[in-house]
Amino acid sequence: IKICSKSWTEGYYFKPRADHELLQKYHKGLIALSACVGGELPQAILNHDMEKARKVIQFYMDTFGKDNYFIELQNHGLPEEAAVRPVLASLAREYGLGLVATNDFHYTRKEDAGSQEIKLCISTGKTLDDPYHFHFANNEFYCKSGAEMEAILGEYPGAIENTKKIADRCHVTLTFGDHKLPSFDVPEGETxxxxxxxxxxxxxxxxxxxxxxxxxxxxxxxxxxxxxxxxxxxxxxxxxxxxxxxxxxxxxxxxxxxxxxxxxxxxxxxxxxxxxxxxxxxxxxxxxxxxxxxxxxxxxxxxxxxxxxxxxxxxxxxxxxxxxxxFGTLAARAVIRDVGRVTNMPLRDVDKIAKMVPSGPGVTLKKTLEGSREFKELYESNPQVHSLIDHCLDLEGLSRNSGxxxxxxxxxxxxxxxxxxxxxxxxxxxxxxxxxxxxxxxxxxxxxxxxxxxLTVIHDALEMIEKNRGIHLDINSIPTEDEETCRMLCEGDTIGVFQSESSGFTSLLMKLHPDRFEDLIPMVALYRPGPLGSGMAEDFIKRKHGEIPVEYPHPSLEPILKETYGVILYQEQVMQIASVMGGFSLGQADMLRRAMGHKEPEILQKNRDTFLEGALKNGVDEKTANYVFDLMVHFAGYGFNKSHSVCYGWIAWQTAYLKAHFRPEFMAAMMTCYIGDREKVSRYISDTKRAGVEIAAPDVNLSEAYFSVKGNKILFGLDGIQNVGENAVNGIIEARRKGGPFRDISDFLERVDSRGLNSRACESLIRCGALDSLGRNRSQLLAVLPEAMSNAQSVREDRESGQVSLFGDMDSAKTIIYPPLPDIPQNEKIEWERKLLGFYVSGHPLDAYKKQMAQCIPIYKLNSESAKYDGKAVTVGGTVTRVKGTMTKKGAPMGYVTLEDYDGELEAVVFPSVWEKARPVLTEDAAICIRGRVQSNEREVKILADEIIPLSLFHKTVRPPVSAVHLYVDERHENNMVSDALGRILLKYHGNTPVFLHIQRTRQEIRMVPRFFLDFSEEAEEALKGLLGNACVEGRK
The missing domain is CATH 3.30.1900.20 (glyoxalase-related enzyme like fold)
Structure with a gap:
């Protein structure tokens, strides 16, 4: 262990290396072999340096002892090995050393040689047809049998025997389960x-x-x-x-x-x-x-x-x-792509094969061959695919990299x-x-x-709240019942809320209608594949709202199951049932819970007998006890750790509370925390703007290094401006701290440390709007920048030479004359914002198409829920950021289009028939709409375009119009929280379509006043269905 450790920590040079000094220090108890042809001794022989060869032998004999040093003989069919073997045998006789027969073992079977060569190419980023790719001379580097070793090194019988003798001498003892806790320093006199x-x-x-x-x-x-x-x-x-x-x-x-x-x-x-x-x-x-x-x-x-x-x-x-x-391993889909790349199989073919393998945990190629007829037929009918998959089966699960x-x-x-x-x-x-x-x-x-x-977001938000509003908030003491927080969650306003941002979680949350913190605890446990797939989540929600009765398997279990409406949701409930009904201690109950998770029949039967015995003693009949035990076994597979649910539910509540009451500060903290994730920050900016919070471009007189808040406005941070380095940002903030706000561009350039503030940085500050508060428009500031920088340099030089002090407060800088230029057009302003900040801040090119964009699915949804949309027809809108033309195998023109909306980016594949029609509108920055089918894998999401039209025409061809929207309200909807949320949705998506409310309890139909008429977009429909349920929203033609 020491030699291995020191070679990695002290001897590392491209590879871990152990030197003679290290071997001398840690030789005790070790047996040394003289190594393959790459070792010191064979290399000395190959270099005809017998003096060095003898010195090497003497060193190892002195270090390890004569009985612990063996001369190694190998035969992989290499000419170098044939040259050194007789010399090695002769030296062994000369020094009275044992011989040992070995074989370099880089793969298990001889037929694995090809897969191992591919693995080397994956590791080194090469392909098999690269003449310089690393590979072995032949396929002899595998684990050979005794008979095979006898066949290639039989002339050295002692060497074969010594292999086993050395193995028999090797004894390593590893102690398992013995806890090696360090001691904590306690005060004197204490343990x-x-x-x-x-x-x-x-x-x-x-x-x-x-x-x-x-x-x-x-x-x-x-x-x-x-x-x-x-x-x-x-x-x-x-x-x-x-x-x-x-x-x-x-x-x-x-x-x-x-x-x-x-x-x-x-x-x-x-x-x-x-x-x-x-x-x-x-x-x-x-x-x-x-x-x-x-x-x-x-x-x-x-x-x-x-x-x-x-x-x-x-x-x-x-x-x-x-x-x-x-260690990162080669997973099923990834190994297909890696092997395909190394073997130069066409990318389109590799992609097709990889997509036939399901995504998700536990998926293997073997399972896919057994479970997918299409995949197996391709494997058996196509020799190239057969070879590819065979190599993949050899490599799947192997380590790819370490971290x-x-x-x-x-x-x-x-x-x-x-x-x-x-x-x-x-x-x-x-x-x-x-x-x-x-x-x-x-x-x-x-x-x-x-x-x-x-946690970082919460911390940063609290600091901003105190700085901006003078409120010191203890986040662990916030109320656990808060109407504003619950209202926000019930409306599905969950972007930025911990663990609640996905549409699936949001939808479940809106159905649950939380009215206090404690309602978030089961949400953490329910939003998992098991409870969702089994119908357990829906059952829980219906019980909460009184749609189905809450029943308990036995009266003694009501105190345990009351908080979850009779549903066994938590692992702790399984333990408590075993204790209360079955007489188990809580320690025994924990072991029972674990056994139920593994579902081993013999262990389960033994525990069932013990449970029944305890239940009978507690007055529970055998039938009921068996029923309860079966329930425990069933739900143990879905049960979640309640302790963890409480912890993460509390963080979710804290973030929701901050967003509900201090939205600008909370969202500024979110944006700062994810500043490197352009898609997320774009999404947070859009969400914040929708809530009526202004997001302003950076301002040298107000902005901090990161996102900050002034009043109800979020300011972009100076650190996020391209071409403006850390020194410049620190200089701006320090100069403002010392001397107050900057008056004009001359004052700004004279006071800020010039070491990080070059002309490129200044130009970027102007173009993104960071100098707008200096009283001149951006065109004027750009026009006078060279003169202003030159003047400021002169002032600094005079100041350093002491000339300024000779004339007291006399202004030594020349007066800047601003030319009467119009400001940069708005569309150019926001494009510069995007280039320099990474985001549109003060506006967006799609703002002119809000109605059309409301009909489109946001790109972030496709990216974050790719499995849900895979293969489905969708409509997306946005601006074109990149167009790449290419040819099909048959020579027909086609292309790829990168589309960007408010919240994300997506690539569309445009095949010849669509490409020909759409080519005139596919220009950079064009606002377009794409209809097509989603194609996703674990690496990316694409849309295969069926139709591309200008976004301005989209409303003419979008979903068929409806003449009225009918909303059906039953008893579970009749509360203030739902009615308030419904009113906000109708106002948010206000339009010209009449809305009718059907009150099922009284069988009334109410026509809403025009103030609540609706623009029945897909987004509006989704919001209504999320609040009321899919069956309760109907658009009639």
């Missing part, structure tokens, strides 16, 4: 156990002002389990780094995973969720009947995660803290390389060479520190 209790006792009245026996009993129980299992140090270590983070202003999440079920974690401020209030179970986190390392995962600010890791390295020693490696685990950090009681081999990351931090599972199996302390952007 980790007593100190942990002291801290908890002190915090108890702070968290619970009037602690009852319930809180004290829970605390005593948890501390007893923690002490018995030997994890007091673990809690103190976690508490310490979280305290460090919070005391240094680093945002930490309220909790993550099952740790929120611990009152000890709550008292230590490791979590901010009260486990007693939400009925969370400690045993789901730490089971006293199943010894395993506790797992406290921590969400923290993604920008400052490194600071916490640095703190751990300083506290425990840089050599005792490491990040964890992770650093997004969260995992190891803390050891001794240097990390005492336990596992290490290497260095690109930023020179220690990283384990074992993945997280192996690290945990060896008993090392693994912490998951996950950078979560939403």
């Amino acid at each position: 980790s156990t007593t100190y942990l209790r002291k801290l908890c006792e002190k915090a108890l009245p702070e968290r619970y002002p009037h602690p009852s026996g319930k809180e004290r009993e829970r605390l005593d129980y948890e501390l007893g389990v923690i002490d018995h299992m030997g994890f007091s140090d673990y809690f103190l270590i976690v508490m310490d780094f979280i305290h460090y983070a919070k005391s240094h202003g680093i945002p930490i999440g309220p909790g993550r995973g099952s740790a929120a079920g611990s009152i000890v974690a709550y008292l230590l401020h490791i979590t901010e969720i009260d486990p007693l209030r939400f009925d969370l179970l400690f045993e789901r986190f730490l089971n006293p009947e199943r010894v395993s390392m506790p797992d406290i995962d921590t969400d923290l600010c993604y920008r400052r995660r490194g600071e916490v890791i640095d703190y751990l390295a300083r506290k425990y020693g840089k050599d005792q803290v490491a990040q964890i490696i992770t 650093t685990h997004a969260a995992g950090v190891v803390i050891c009681s001794k240097p990390v390389d005492d336990y596992v081999p290490i290497q260095l990351t690109q930023d020179n931090f220690i990283q384990t060479q074992y993945e997280k599972d192996q690290v945990e199996q060896l008993g090392l302390l693994k912490m998951d520190l996950l950078g979560l952007r939403n």
Whole structure:
């Protein structure tokens, strides 16, 4: 382990290298072989340097001992091997060393040679027809049998025998399950156990002002389990780094995973969720009947995660803290594309084959061959495809590249390389060479520190709220019932809300109609494939709204299932049912929950018998007990960790509350956090503008480095302007801080440090509108810029030479005369904004086509929900940013068009029949509408165009008009929240189509007043259906 680690950390030069000094230091207990023809000894022989060869042998004999150094013989059919073998055998006899027969083993079977060559090409970015691609001389580098080795090296019988003798001498002992926790430094006279209790006792009245026996009993129980299992140090270590983070202003999440079920974690401020209030179970986190390392995962600010890791390295020693490696593998679709590229198969053919493989977790090529008749027929009928897939089957699942685990950090009681081999990351931090599972199996302390952007957003928003409004808001003390927040969520206004941005989640949320924070907790658990696919989510919502009765399998289960309307939603509920009805301890119940997840028949039957026995003792009949056990088994597959649901539901509520009450500050924080993601920021800008919040171009007199808020207006940050560097931004902000707002361009150029403010930066500031507040239009500022810069340079030189002070306050700069020029046209202004800021800020070319765009599906929806739209006919609108013409195989002209709308970008494939008709309108910046079918894979989304027309004509050919819209309202809709939301939707999409309201309870039909008439666009229809349900919205012709 030491040699491997040092070669990666100290000897790395293109490849990890171990030198003689390293071998001398760590030789004990090792056997050394003389290596293949690339090794020191064979190379010396091939170079006819026998003196060096003898020195090499003597070094290894002296280092490892004569009995631990063997001369290696190989025969892969290489002429170099044939040349060195007799010399090696002779030297072995001369020095009395053993021979050993070996074979380089780069692939398992001989027939795998072709796949291994392809894998090398994938790794090096080459193709097989590249004459310089790295490859082996032949196909002999595989795991050969004893008979094969005898056939090629039989003339050296001792060498064959020594192979087994060496193997028999190798003994490695790895200790699994032995926890190697570092000790926490506690005050003198304390142990980790007593100190942990002291801290908890002190915090108890702070968290619970009037602690009852319930809180004290829970605390005593948890501390007893923690002490018995030997994890007091673990809690103190976690508490310490979280305290460090919070005391240094680093945002930490309220909790993550099952740790929120611990009152000890709550008292230590490791979590901010009260486990007693939400009925969370400690045993789901730490089971006293199943010894395993506790797992406290921590969400923290993604920008400052490194600071916490640095703190751990300083506290425990840089050599005792490491990040964890992770390996990217060749997945089913990806391996087809990689092998196709290496073998030069036409891209169109490769794409077609790859798209036949389903996307999603657990998909393999073997399963696809078994489950897809079309895929199997292509495989069996096409020799080229057969060869491609065979290679892919060999390579699928192999590691493609390595990286650093997004969260995992190891803390050891001794240097990390005492336990596992290490290497260095690109930023020179220690990283384990074992993945997280192996690290945990060896008993090392693994912490998951996950950078979560939403925590950064919350932190930045709170700072802006205090600066802009003078309000200091404690985000953990916001009300859990808030009408404005619930109204916003019920309307589907969820862009930017944690875990709620997808249309699927938004739709579910609108059906659920949350009226308090607690309603978001089940949402986190429900919005998963299992509950959605099984109908469990719909059933839950109907029970909540009283559409179907809430029933309990047995009266004793009502206290457990009441909050989820009789549905077993959480893993903790499975545990509680096992305890209350079956008489299990909560520790046993946790193991039962795990067993149900694995669904092993023998274990399930054994647990069923125990459950029935306990239920009978508790007065439950056998039929009911069997029914309940079957329910538990069924729902255990869908059950979610309630502790995690509470934690993430709370973050969702916090972000929703901030957006509902402090939208400008919250959205400015969102834009800053995702500044590198153009599509997301565009989407946030559009959403913010729709809500009536102005977004202004940057302003040197108001803007900060990033997005900021002044009043009810969001200002673009100076740091986001192309060609304006960090030095220039810092100089502008510093000059403004010292001397106040800039009066004119001369004042600006004279006061700002010129080191980062060159003519290109100044021109960019003018063109994007950042100097508009200086009192002149952009044309005038551009015209006088060279003169103003020259004057400012003269003023600075005079100031540095002391001349300015001789004349007191006399203005040494020449007066700038502005020419009477008209301002730059609006369309040119917004194009410069886009070029220099990456986004349209003060306007958008599509603003002139708002009605037409309302009929189109936003591109971000196609990109974010590609699986939903794959193969479906859609209509998109936007401006053309790129047109590329090409030819089909038959020589017909076709092309590719890149389309951009308010929120995203999409490529359209335009085949010859459409290309010929549409070519006249396909010019850059043209506003067009494309109808076609979506084609998506894991890498990209495209639209295959069926029709392309100017956007101005789109309304004439869009969906058939309706003469009236009929909305059907039943009892579940009859509340203020729904009626308010309905009114807002009708006003938002106001038009000329009459709206009729059908009240099912009274059987009334009401014609709405013209103020509530509708422009029945697809977007309006989607909003109404999201609020009322698909069956409750009807457009009549």
